[in-house]
Amino acid sequence: MSDPTETSITVEVVYRGIFQKTLAQRICRSIVLAARKRGHTGTAFARYGDSPERNGVPAKQFAVVAVNDLELEASMAKYEPAVVDVSIAVDDTLVKGVESWAWYGRQPIWKPVKKDGFVLVTSESTPDRVLGQTDTAERPYTLVVVPGGASFAGLWVFKDDHTDYRVLGALAKVVPDWVRLEDVKALIREQTKDEGAVQSAQYGFDGAKLRAVKPGEGTSGHEVLQFEKPGWTTMRPGIVVDARKPGERNPQYKKYTARTLRPVVNFDTCIKCTMCWLDCPDECFEVTPEGHYEVVYEACIGCGICAQVCPVKDCIVMVDELRFEDNDDKWQFWKKDHDGYNKWFEAKSGVSADPAKVARASTAAENANPAANPTTSAGGDD
Amino acid sequence: MAVEVKPRESSDVETEQLATGCEAIAEAIRLADVDVMAAYPIRPYDGVMQAAAKLIANGKMDVEYIVADGEHSQFEIVKHACAVGSRVFVGSSGVGWFYAFEAIAVTAGLRLPVVAICGNRALDDPGAFGTEHNDSLAVRDLGWLLPWAETAQEAMDLALMAWRVGEDKRVSLPVAIGLDGAFLTHSQQIVKIPTQAAVDRFLPKFDLGDRLLHPDNPITIAPQVDQDWLMEIRMQNDQAMRKAHDVIAEAHADFKKLFGRGGDSPFLDEYMTDDAEYVVFGQGTLALPMKVAIRRLRKEGHKVGLVRLKWFRPFPTQEIVRSLSRFKAVGIIDRDYSFGSPYYGGVLYHEVRSALYSLEKRPTIVGFIAGLGGREIEQPMATEIFEKTKAAAGDIKSGDICHWIGVRA
Numbered sequence: 001m002s003d004p005t006e007t008s009i010t011v012e013v014v015y016r017g018i019f020q021k022t023l024a025q026r027i028c029r030s031i032v033l034a035a036r037k038r039g040h041t042g043t044a045f046a047r048y049g050d051s052p053e054r055n056g057v058p059a060k061q062f063a064v065v066a067v068n069d070l071e072l073e074a075s076m077a078k079y080e081p082a083v084v085d086v087s088i089a090v091d092d093t094l095v096k097g098v099e100s101w102a103w104y105g106r107q108p109i110w111k112p113v114k115k116d117g118f119v120l121v122t123s124e125s126t127p128d129r130v131l132g133q134t135d136t137a138e139r140p141y142t143l144v145v146v147p148g149g150a151s152f153a154g155l156w157v158f159k160d161d162h163t164d165y166r167v168l169g170a171l172a173k174v175v176p177d178w179v180r181l182e183d184v185k186a187l188i189r190e191q192t193k194d195e196g197a198v199q200s201a202q203y204g205f206d207g208a209k210l211r212a213v214k215p216g217e218g219t220s221g222h223e224v225l226q227f228e229k230p231g232w233t234t235m236r237p238g239i240v241v242d243a244r245k246p247g248e249r250n251p252q253y254k255k256y257t258a259r260t261l262r263p264v265v266n267f268d269t270c271i272k273c274t275m276c277w278l279d280c281p282d283e284c285f286e287v288t289p290e291g292h293y294e295v296v297y298e299a300c301i302g303c304g305i306c307a308q309v310c311p312v313k314d315c316i317v318m319v320d321e322l323r324f325e326d327n328d329d330k331w332q333f334w335k336k337d338h339d340g341y342n343k344w345f346e347a348k349s350g351v352s353a354d355p356a357k358v359a360r361a362s363t364a365a366e367n368a369n370p371a372a373n374p375t376t377s378a379g380g381d382d
Numbered sequence: 383m384a385v386e387v388k389p390r391e392s393s394d395v396e397t398e399q400l401a402t403g404c405e406a407i408a409e410a411i412r413l414a415d416v417d418v419m420a421a422y423p424i425r426p427y428d429g430v431m432q433a434a435a436k437l438i439a440n441g442k443m444d445v446e447y448i449v450a451d452g453e454h455s456q457f458e459i460v461k462h463a464c465a466v467g468s469r470v471f472v473g474s475s476g477v478g479w480f481y482a483f484e485a486i487a488v489t490a491g492l493r494l495p496v497v498a499i500c501g502n503r504a505l506d507d508p509g510a511f512g513t514e515h516n517d518s519l520a521v522r523d524l525g526w527l528l529p530w531a532e533t534a535q536e537a538m539d540l541a542l543m544a545w546r547v548g549e550d551k552r553v554s555l556p557v558a559i560g561l562d563g564a565f566l567t568h569s570q571q572i573v574k575i576p577t578q579a580a581v582d583r584f585l586p587k588f589d590l591g592d593r594l595l596h597p598d599n600p601i602t603i604a605p606q607v608d609q610d611w612l613m614e615i616r617m618q619n620d621q622a623m624r625k626a627h628d629v630i631a632e633a634h635a636d637f638k639k640l641f642g643r644g645g646d647s648p649f650l651d652e653y654m655t656d657d658a659e660y661v662v663f664g665q666g667t668l669a670l671p672m673k674v675a676i677r678r679l680r681k682e683g684h685k686v687g688l689v690r691l692k693w694f695r696p697f698p699t700q701e702i703v704r705s706l707s708r709f710k711a712v713g714i715i716d717r718d719y720s721f722g723s724p725y726y727g728g729v730l731y732h733e734v735r736s737a738l739y740s741l742e743k744r745p746t747i748v749g750f751i752a753g754l755g756g757r758e759i760e761q762p763m764a765t766e767i768f769e770k771t772k773a774a775a776g777d778i779k780s781g782d783i784c785h786w787i788g789v790r791a
Binding site: 029032033036041042043044045046048070073074076077078079229230231232233239 | 400426507508511562563564565566568569570571572667668670671673674677758759789790791
């Protein structure tokens with residue numbers, strides 16, 4: 001990365017659509033403007049329009065810094081770089097892989113990162129725990145954990161919690177030839193006139209934890225999901241695509257990488273009231289032979305509505321997605337090993353599975369888990 | 383009449399911004415002191431709307447900003463505002479541009495120098511946002527001047543040129559600047575912003591003269607006409623378009639004197655053509671990846687180059703004849719299509735072949751359709767274009783074919 005023959009550097013920011021759009025834009029713009037202070041030129045590109053931008057759906061923006069305009073040209077007129085030097089994930093659950101309808105499948109978070117590149121992740125977890133949920137590395141890279149939880153806001157607002165400054169500080173630590181800490185600080189000082197913000201960049205620089213990742217490290221537990229785009233000989237004429245049949249889910253876009261939290265269900269306290277099944281906007285619940293409702297995790301985006309409408313306290317609990325390895329059917333687990341499942345439920349959710357210990361909530365509102373809404377809480381503790 | 387422009391002064395210090403093509407256009411609107419602009423959202427034109435609205439909200443610009451109830455109204459609003467002497471700006475994209483088509487068509491006939499951008503976008507269905515040039519090209523026969531930009535800087539520079547040329551009494555025609563959707567409208571680039579004082583020296587106040595619609599100058603605009611009139615009206619338009627060529631050259635020379643930008647030729651941007659044997663020809667941002675390819679191929683010993691067209695209307699026929707007749711073969715890259723046209727080619731392909739037709743010695747002209755719907759022009763595609771161009775050299779009939787580049791079978 002410090003190779004003096006390099007003439008440009010590409011940094012992508014992987015973020016949760018809508019919730020982190022402004023954050024990603026601020027980071028990308030600041031990279032170019034900080035590099036400009038030492039004479040480089042650059043471009044920042046926010047995702048064009050609203051595809052694939054939807055609530056929580058992984059999306060990307062990028063910045064390129066180059067030594068001159070000629071070198072920049074090769075990076076211009078593009079939506080998305082195929083190869084990057086640094087990938088920045090501004091929510092640690094993104095390391096489980098990202099799927100959007102722009103990419104026709106699920107990508108490992110490191111997919112575009114070149115050999116010996118960097119993956120920066122904002123997280124309150126340790127590098128080893130983050131790595132434990134990242135796809136098995138195919139080439140060496142350095143995982144960099146930037147201290148701090150995921151910063152979520154809305155489309156028209158920005159949660160000014162200094163995540164962008166910490167990320168820029170950490171970036172300056174790993175690619176100092178392109179983005180210098182003093183330039184980052186000077187830029188932030190100019191933009192904010194706030195020494196606290198400047199200190200956050202220093203904190204990101206000092207607090208970033210680096211973990212060298214060798215090929216083969218990481219998890220092989222995530223599914224491989226890639227689709228070929230049809231050609232004109234195989235597509236139906238007249239711009240026609242098949243509609244989904246009743247009960248059929250879209251096999252080419254599964255949505256689950258939009259999830260930062262997932263619902264876990266206590267089947268012992270479920271009263272089979274149908275509320276979760278009725279209100280789920282993505283039709284994720286399926287009815288079991290006994291009339292329970294189990295979550296189809298491949299289709300769940302973790303919106304938390306089921307937990308909010310469930311009238312039974314702690315029957316559906318929203319839990320940090322980073323604590324789960326798979327999308328397997330949990331009702332089968334409960335059927336086969338009742339005590340084992342309940343232990344698993346308690347360990348994941350942090351609440352008791354014993355119906356005797358679960359007081360019934362008087363109203364649904366009281367049961368509403370604030371962690372279920374990513375715009376109001378980072379959710380999930382460890 | 384020509385404008386007297388003093389050369390660059392020491393006080394003409396430009397500032398820099400990291401701006402999208404849309405934001406660069408908004409800066410041009412500010413610097414041109416536009417009186418009325420009309421807005422109706424469609425991507426990517428809405429980028430200009432947002433940037434202009436921000437300048438107004440921040441107190442940096444004073445423009446009558448009218449949100450219309452549709453694109454047709456948008457273009458009617460500025461047409462009428464222009465008729466009462468306002469300097470105007472408007473724009474749209476893709477099918478929105480087409481929804482305004484009636485107003486667009488009559489504006490040129492009325493000789494009202496509306497300045498517009500067309501944020502080039504594929505024509506729906508099914509809701510594609512990416513760049514294609516058929517939206518702008520659809521007005522190619524209607525009397526609009528049509529420049530095309532490559533970078534955000536050039537977008538701003540061409541906008542300032544557009545008011546200067548369009549409002550010149552010798553021309554008095556509308557101008558629509560083509561900006562590639564996404565690649566230009568939405569990529570943020572370093573843009574140099576000139577001072578107000580320098581722009582004021584370049585761009586005189588808009589004056590419609592005795593055509594101004596005003597109680598002190600009672601006239602009727604656009605009465606019903608019939609076959610006894612229309613051919614003469616068209617002939618006037620044709621003359622104005624012919625004169626626009628020299629007015630553009632004048633404005634380009636003045637712009638260069640004041641701001642130091644714009645290249646050698648007002649109409650063509652030539653890249654590595656001095657000793658070139660095979661060149662490609664096109665417009666807009668596709669020049670960027672092609673220049674990257676040229677540098678790469680030159681390292682391998684290929685004498686290749688690029689000629690980028692900056693003004694499609696008026697078509698700089700003589701400049702193109704002089705330039706392209708030097709080469710063995712020319713590949714014309716169209717980010718557009720003309721279904722069912724001769725040899726199933728694109729619009730530029732036809733225009734260039736037509737321009738070269740009467741030459742005794744002419745290069746082979748090969749057609750390429752590439753980058754439709756905003757598809758990226760990748761390096762292997764660029765290589766393929768040069769290879770096919772080179773292979774066609776010396777056999778004039780081998781150009782009677784248009785290759786689709788990067789299309790899945």
